[in-house]
Amino acid sequence: MPYRFIPAGIKLAVVRMVAQSHSQSFICETLGEKISKQSFARWTQLYRNTQRVIRDPEEYEKRGPGLILTAEDQAFMIDLLRLEPGLFLDEMRERLYDQTDTLLSMSSLHSMLVEHLQITLKKANTINIKKSLVSKYAYVEKMATVPAEFLVFTDESCVCSRDLLRTFSRSSKGKPANRTIMQQNAKRFTLLPAISVDGIVALTVTEENVKGTNFAHFLKYCLLPRMNPYPGPKSILVLDNAGIHGGARVARLCRNAGVHIVYLPTYCPELNPIELVFSQVKSKLRRSQDLARSVDPEWTIESTTYRVASARLCQKLFHHAGYDCPEDAGGPDMTEFHFCE
Template sequence: MGFILYHPATKVAAVRMLIQGHDQSFIQTALGEPISRQSFGRWMELYQHTRCVIRNPNDYEQQGRPLLLSDSDTKFMIKLVQEEPGLFLDEIRERLYDENGTLLSVEAIHRNLVVKLSITLKKPSTMNIRKCLITKYDYVEKMRFVPAEFLVFTDESAICDRDLLRNFARAPKGSPSARFVVNQNPERISVLPAIGIGGILAMAVTDNTFNGKKWDDFLEWDLIPWMNRYPNHNSILVCDNAKIHKGGRVERICHEAGILIKYLPPYCPELNPIELCFSALKYKLRRSKILNESDDPEWDIQETIDSVITSDLCYKHFRHCGYSVPPKI
């Protein structure tokens, strides 16, 4: 006979009738259940030991192989990975043994992390330890109701075709793959765009780095003419805390033009939509490989910026960074 699930009331009635002296066939007829002799025996044995005919699930014996990690081992490993997520498996193994005396193989450590604790290895995002969340959320609160149409973001980025090599390549299984540097001594080109929610307002490209004087000149002659006095569209300039953004004639230039200048919290590139635009730009350059055979890389980069950083892209990135964008019509 296969396994039959009996209602708890049936078990209670059957055991009570057995205690009263009724035979098993009478009980089967009275209850209308084909109860086996083995079931009667199990229920009576359980009643004699526990005074209960329903087994407590917590009393079941563990089935299969015993667990390699105790509860204290599990809690220690979770805490260890939270505090030091970059540890190698052999380091976790050693720490676990030093703490609790539990000695496992590296393979067992990996299996327990993945299968039991659902902790996997992944590429981490890089965070700066000096980043202050209080400063970040204070900035977010202040900018919460500022219309995105008022904001203009700017920043510098360097581009080198050696940095634009594709990160992955295909090859037959078991064989290595390679990527080749075309230009042995590529020049490093710096770009300095400024974007509003409607797209690019101004842009400068140079084969050198931007210093304070170049930044001041870009601000005064290239960007300010496309901005408006506050409060109006494109009237608040937002940039990071780089020295060139604060020194020189920056405040005087903005004050004379009626432009407000706001600084992002330190180490918070996620609040600057132009950082996402740089990612899209470098993806396009990496995909097209246009710099590998370019006779005028500065011009090609300008053309790519114009084609990539569109009004739709800027709108999406402003919204992604949490700014108060208007409804899309």
């Protein structure tokens, strides 16, 4: 007999009428329902045992094969992947067998991880072993009360059309998908912007590798004239620990301009919103492929950066990095952004 839904109110009425010694035929006629003897007995017994006419799903018997791994084995797998999250399935299988003498197939191990342990395969974030959480949290505590309007971030990034080919292509089923390199000896350019919550503060694009003298020239003639003495908006310059960002020359230029320098803790790109600007600029160039066809690559990179790094985006990136932005600058969730390698 196919399943037929019967409301809980009908079931409760049946149980009460049975308790009042009414016959099955009378109950069915009164309620206008065709109810089997088995349903009468099942609902009555359930009510006597649980004071309910609907079973709790948690009490259902679990169907299918039982768990192959014991609780101890599962704890071992969790600890193993916490310490070595990059293991392949065959490596996990071997470690599990060495530890517990339990030999699983690759498919069973994968199912166990996903369905029972809730462990899935993801693209890994790269974390440097030299990263210091103590330094990171000290920096976060230090900057917690600094208004985002005071901060200006600057850094450099290499841009090359060969590195900005589209990652995926389409082709007929069973055939490889190709992509074409338009420029065999593509030039590499260095993008050197500075951003605040208001957007781009200063920007230069050059074919040269940025060294200490180039960076000092950028500070002296492009960036610092657009900043203000501390305290005030755009009065704190935040830099990473690259060698060209330090030294007496950089300190002297900033001191003469009344600008304070703050250095990020090492290996903490998540605290530097300009890293996400680089990611967005390169994503835009990869999508448009304008750089491969451009007769003026420097202008293409510069104009793309200005279009991408709007004030609204910079506010969102500052907020995403944890800085004290205006309340309306949070915007949507930014977890889909990734740092440039």
